[in-house]
Amino acid sequence: MQPEHKGWDQPTSDGDVRLKCDSSASRATLAGVGDFQIPRHCTTNDPYGGFELQRCVGEAMGWRIALNTSASTIRAATCVLAQLHRQRVIDDCHLAAHDVGALIVATHYGGRTGPEEEDDLAATTLLLVPHCRPFDCSDGCMHAVMTSLIGVALRRLDGPSHDGVATPTSTASARDSLAPIFSSACGREARTASFSGNQHPLAPDFRSRYDYSCVHGLGHGLGHAVSADDCV
Amino acid sequence: MTSDDTPYDLPDGVPHQMMAGLLSFEASLALCDELLGGAVPGSAVLDGASSSRAEPQSRFDPLNCRRAVIMEIVDARVAASAAAPTTAPFASERICEGVTGEDNLQVRSLCSRLMSSDDLLMISDDLLTHLITSDHH
Numbered sequence: 283m284q285p286e287h288k289g290w291d292q293p294t295s296d297g298d299v300r301l302k303c304d305s306s307a308s309r310a311t312l313a314g315v316g317d318f319q320i321p322r323h324c325t326t327n328d329p330y331g332g333f334e335l336q337r338c339v340g341e342a343m344g345w346r347i348a349l350n351t352s353a354s355t356i357r358a359a360t361c362v363l364a365q366l367h368r369q370r371v372i373d374d375c376h377l378a379a380h381d382v383g384a385l386i387v388a389t390h391y392g393g394r395t396g397p398e399e400e401d402d403l404a405a406t407t408l409l410l411v412p413h414c415r416p417f418d419c420s421d422g423c424m425h426a427v428m429t430s431l432i433g434v435a436l437r438r439l440d441g442p443s444h445d446g447v448a449t450p451t452s453t454a455s456a457r458d459s460l461a462p463i464f465s466s467a468c469g470r471e472a473r474t475a476s477f478s479g480n481q482h483p484l485a486p487d488f489r490s491r492y493d494y495s496c497v498h499g500l501g502h503g504l505g506h507a508v509s510a511d512d513c514v
Numbered sequence: 515m516t517s518d519d520t521p522y523d524l525p526d527g528v529p530h531q532m533m534a535g536l537l538s539f540e541a542s543l544a545l546c547d548e549l550l551g552g553a554v555p556g557s558a559v560l561d562g563a564s565s566s567r568a569e570p571q572s573r574f575d576p577l578n579c580r581r582a583v584i585m586e587i588v589d590a591r592v593a594a595s596a597a598a599p600t601t602a603p604f605a606s607e608r609i610c611e612g613v614t615g616e617d618n619l620q621v622r623s624l625c626s627r628l629m630s631s632d633d634l635l636m637i638s639d640d641l642l643t644h645l646i647t648s649d650h651h
Contacts, residue, residue: 436536451542464549493573501582504542
């Protein structure tokens, strides 16, 4: 019999590991979302648990925590979404987690464009990214948070638009702007924070997965900054 | 597991992260290489990697980053094509350049099909599926 690892489910046969959402040991981490209920209109619009329901649930969860964003609420939100997926209430949770990630960044930076915000991107990255846990919802939260943060950084570099068309940013200035975000998101401090206190036997795999997901998130963010028209 | 009353003031929709046009395609791929390849002055991650407790650079695989860039672009093109069927097709050669160095024959094969096919949805879905499942999950 394997020892119990506080706050974690036992590994499944395929090696997956999941953060418990419903155990007494982890109940405290659900503060803020433990009583989350799917809004009625979500199921009315998509009674079959498909794409629309997933997005609706993600949006509701995102707004639920957007004004109370912390490590614990981000973890709890993604955990609950993953649980809803496992319970087959929603058919997937990747896009729902995306919406959570996008909303918490948008709320954090909404309307805040002053110079006092210039230096906090790396700190905000460290606050948000590690707590979108790998393994939950195929990293949807982490990828969306990184994409959004990269967007914030690149928009700051962007010169005045002409007729609504953005001026492409130079690679050098983009690199200098994004390096602190990458360092914060994918560095040791973030990775350690992501599984702090974890004594899980699959911790090495977790580290590897975190690194992979973080780099992949960087790519999503960079790709999102490219105009679709640039590839025609 | 539903509630009759929505306790939140839901907006019209999730604020979409569209920021197209801030980088060129080539610049986004170059940034994958520069940010992950160790040529970033002032990067704490990479500075740390060169310390006495260095970690393998393979922790940060530029190809992983490049794949994600391409996935985003393919996804955007699929969406644009669905919204406007007259949307111009991929400049497939440029997409395939993005996987330069890719030693996975399946990806190369898919890229070749991408270059020669008019069926954007079929190819992009195939490519995405492969890229997502190859070593992502």
